[in-house]
Amino acid sequence: MLKALFGGAKSFALRINPTGGEQGADAGLDLVIDKKGTILETALEAGLAFPHDCKVGSCGTCKCKLKSGKIRERVDNALTLSREDLMAGYVLACQAHPKTDLVVEVDLLEGEEMHPVKVVAGSIKACNRQTHDIMEVVLELDEPIEYTAGQYADIEVDGIDAPRNFSFATGSNGALQLNVSFLIKHVPGGAFTGWLFAEDRTGHAIKLHAPYGFFHLYEGAGTIFCIAGGSGLAPLLSILEDAKHAGCTRDVVFLYGARTQTDLYKLDKIQAIADGWHGEFRFDPILSEEPESSDWTGPRGLVTEFIAQQNIDLATAQAYMCGPPPMIDAAEDVLTKAGMAANNIFADRFFDRSNVLSD
Amino acid sequence: MGALRYYICTAVMVAAIAGFYLGGNYVWLGVGTFPVLMFLDLFLPQDHRDYGVKEGVSGFIADFPLFLHTFLMIAMYALFVRWFVTMGGPFNAAGEWSWAQTLGAFLSIAWVSAVPTLPISHELMHRTHWFPRFCNKILNTFYMDTNRDIGHIITHHIHLNTPADADTPYRGQLLYPFLWQATKGSYVDAVEGEANRLRNRGKSPWHPSNKTYMQILLLIGFPLGIGLAAGTWVAGVITLAAMFLAKMIVEAFNYHQHYGLIRVPGEPVKIYHAWNHLGPIVRPIGVEITNHINHHEDSYIPFYALKPHPEGACMPSIFVCFIFGLIPPLWFHFLAKPKLKYWDNNFASPEEQKLAMQANARAGWPMWIEAPQAAAQAAPQMVAAE
Numbered sequence: 001m002l003k004a005l006f007g008g009a010k011s012f013a014l015r016i017n018p019t020g021g022e023q024g025a026d027a028g029l030d031l032v033i034d035k036k037g038t039i040l041e042t043a044l045e046a047g048l049a050f051p052h053d054c055k056v057g058s059c060g061t062c063k064c065k066l067k068s069g070k071i072r073e074r075v076d077n078a079l080t081l082s083r084e085d086l087m088a089g090y091v092l093a094c095q096a097h098p099k100t101d102l103v104v105e106v107d108l109l110e111g112e113e114m115h116p117v118k119v120v121a122g123s124i125k126a127c128n129r130q131t132h133d134i135m136e137v138v139l140e141l142d143e144p145i146e147y148t149a150g151q152y153a154d155i156e157v158d159g160i161d162a163p164r165n166f167s168f169a170t171g172s173n174g175a176l177q178l179n180v181s182f183l184i185k186h187v188p189g190g191a192f193t194g195w196l197f198a199e200d201r202t203g204h205a206i207k208l209h210a211p212y213g214f215f216h217l218y219e220g221a222g223t224i225f226c227i228a229g230g231s232g233l234a235p236l237l238s239i240l241e242d243a244k245h246a247g248c249t250r251d252v253v254f255l256y257g258a259r260t261q262t263d264l265y266k267l268d269k270i271q272a273i274a275d276g277w278h279g280e281f282r283f284d285p286i287l288s289e290e291p292e293s294s295d296w297t298g299p300r301g302l303v304t305e306f307i308a309q310q311n312i313d314l315a316t317a318q319a320y321m322c323g324p325p326p327m328i329d330a331a332e333d334v335l336t337k338a339g340m341a342a343n344n345i346f347a348d349r350f351f352d353r354s355n356v357l358s359d
Numbered sequence: 360m361g362a363l364r365y366y367i368c369t370a371v372m373v374a375a376i377a378g379f380y381l382g383g384n385y386v387w388l389g390v391g392t393f394p395v396l397m398f399l400d401l402f403l404p405q406d407h408r409d410y411g412v413k414e415g416v417s418g419f420i421a422d423f424p425l426f427l428h429t430f431l432m433i434a435m436y437a438l439f440v441r442w443f444v445t446m447g448g449p450f451n452a453a454g455e456w457s458w459a460q461t462l463g464a465f466l467s468i469a470w471v472s473a474v475p476t477l478p479i480s481h482e483l484m485h486r487t488h489w490f491p492r493f494c495n496k497i498l499n500t501f502y503m504d505t506n507r508d509i510g511h512i513i514t515h516h517i518h519l520n521t522p523a524d525a526d527t528p529y530r531g532q533l534l535y536p537f538l539w540q541a542t543k544g545s546y547v548d549a550v551e552g553e554a555n556r557l558r559n560r561g562k563s564p565w566h567p568s569n570k571t572y573m574q575i576l577l578l579i580g581f582p583l584g585i586g587l588a589a590g591t592w593v594a595g596v597i598t599l600a601a602m603f604l605a606k607m608i609v610e611a612f613n614y615h616q617h618y619g620l621i622r623v624p625g626e627p628v629k630i631y632h633a634w635n636h637l638g639p640i641v642r643p644i645g646v647e648i649t650n651h652i653n654h655h656e657d658s659y660i661p662f663y664a665l666k667p668h669p670e671g672a673c674m675p676s677i678f679v680c681f682i683f684g685l686i687p688p689l690w691f692h693f694l695a696k697p698k699l700k701y702w703d704n705n706f707a708s709p710e711e712q713k714l715a716m717q718a719n720a721r722a723g724w725p726m727w728i729e730a731p732q733a734a735a736q737a738a739p740q741m742v743a744a745e
Binding site for chain 2 (some may be wrong): 041056342
């Protein structure tokens with residue numbers, strides 16, 4: 001009796017199919033859902049851009065169609081969903097706990113593809129120093145993976161307590177990838193990056209969990225306004241590379257904040273993307289601690305100080321930002337104050353392990 | 360250490376329980392914690408620490424006083440009844456009525472029924488398991504709002520800081536009419552929400568499963584039951600009056616958490632969309648509800664993981680706010696207007712600035728932002744979005 005009332009966690013299978021997609025074996029995403037978890041939590045943890053907003057069962061944004069299985073409703077879905085929705089089998093993913101294995105169907109956010117999260121073994125193929133504290137790491141995988149440019153992966157190494165997540169630094173061009181690369185910044189005192197930077201780790205075995213995350217290029221016609229700092233170049237390079245491959249004709253304004261000239265890297269890659277870009281492409285590195293006496297003739301200061309000076313139509317532009325959270329918060333504030341709509345600002349905040357609340 | 364702070368809630372309850380156990384003038388013990396806590400909150404430094412309490416053992420330690428609270432409230436009422444049955448309540452052996460003890464009992468019950476009951480109840484309302492949600496219903500009853508969870512979910516979370524949210528006071532609104540607005544809003548939302556829920560399930564709004572019946576029964580039956588158990592209508596009246604005062608305190612709390620803030624309907628909630636009260640006492644006794652804006656951004660976050668935002672919209676000690684709120688000229692002159700002026704100039708988006716100035720015009724307040732898109736104009740090379 002007590003076990004039935006207060007019984008411990010149990011897991012069930014959760015399959016999420018995109019609405020209107022093929023229902024074949026590869027069309028959806030197979031996940032494991034804890035009895036205490038909701039469909040939404042499980043999907044978000046798997047890196048799926050499941051539509052959602054309030055998470056309390058009031059907005060209805062996360063509604064999805066329950067194709068099979070039984071759920072327990074945390075808050076009665078009828079408080080929010082209409083009779084027609086309920087009759088059609090819709091449930092609120094944020095309030096749905098599993099009682100059995102589940103299959104649901106959902107309209108994913110625009111541009112989101114259903115790449116299944118895979119756990120793949122592999123090894124470090126190359127470690128290429130970019131600056132004194134940033135390294136490009138190329139992994140060779142035992143089996144190929146798919147991802148959307150802008151997404152990230154968890155990299156696991158034996159002997160390090162937990163996986164670390166890093167954004168893919170190259171585009172996938174919509175194809176399966178056996179070689180993937182990342183730009184990794186050395187975090188002083190960090191267990192993983194301390195290990196990585198201690199010596200040449202080429203050939204070392206790794207395990208990759210991927211892909212995760214919602215960061216990607218959204219449809220639009222206005223300027224792609226990229227703002228990056230530190231190793232935040234990675235997902236933006238990935239996005240721009242894929243956008244170029246797809247024939248994107250939108251203008252690009254790219255501000256990159258670094259301390260000194262010695263912290264600049266991947267300039268050749270950015271130049272290669274800019275060459276032949278089907279629109280205007282402007283890249284401005286901005287240095288915050290470059291000695292006054294140096295030969296640097298470019299802009300100096302914090303990257304956020306230069307955001308408002310760009311001649312961009314904010315009504316149509318989209319901002320894509322990646323870097324340390326304080327930089328992103330400040331940039332977001334400037335953009336919002338200048339009149340850019342919040343739903344046109346997309347950010348990928350970088351955290352190191354010290355920011356993680358719980359494992 | 361971070362998780363142990365929340366046992367201040369238990370300490371307040373133990374004081375109230377001990378008061379009714381000892382009887383006599385000790386019934387003031389419960390409300391006696393109020394001036395002590397107020398003094399400490401006012402004179403100790405503000406608490407901006409993120410204690411980093413994690414899931415697991417420390418999360419359990421933080422959670423425990425919340426679950427315990429329901430039982431302690433029941434225990435307090437049991438001892439309140441016992442006080443009448445074995446000690447005559449506020450009547451001495453000669454049958455003389457002590458107004459002081461009546462007042463002490465009333466204020467003690469009202470105080471603990473509002474603080475820490477409201478924030479604990481709110482936290483349990485958002486939990487996954489049926490048991491904390493059941494506790495939430497019981498705790499809501501102690502401040503006369505059994506079905507508060509319904510309105511909280513279908514209106515407050517979605518309409519925060521907009522005119523559709525009865526929990527958000529508009530600029531210029533006094534505390535006293537707001538208490539009526541929020542009380543009415545909470546009850547109307549609950550009744551309408553239940554009726555719509557049943558219609559959506561294909562049932563009549565009068566179906567026996569309508570939770571409004573339960574609310575009516577509990578709100579009448581609970582003070583009646585206390586009176587019957589104590590053997591005197593005085594106990595029932597004290598209970599009813601304490602429930603009412605607790606409800607007023609709860610809504611006054613709403614007033615100070617959301618006063619005058621503006622959000623464009625449908626736009627995302629940002630960290631500046633609620634006032635922070637970061638007193639060292641109110642944070643633990645309010646189980647972090649005084650810095651709960653992250654809860655509006657992501658309601659899955661447990662209370663002990665809510666981060667204080669001293670960089671966000673901040674008010675002074677909530678005890679100061681309560682006192683000033685009772686005296687409108689003090690509230691408007693020293694807190695509401697200067698704080699909202701700062702908020703408008705430093706946090707509000709251009710659209711929010713426009714709405715804020717419209718709200719100021721309605722309130723007869725100064726238009727402290729003459730051109731609401733000043734920020735955009737400060738960047739002349741950018742083409743402002745409309």
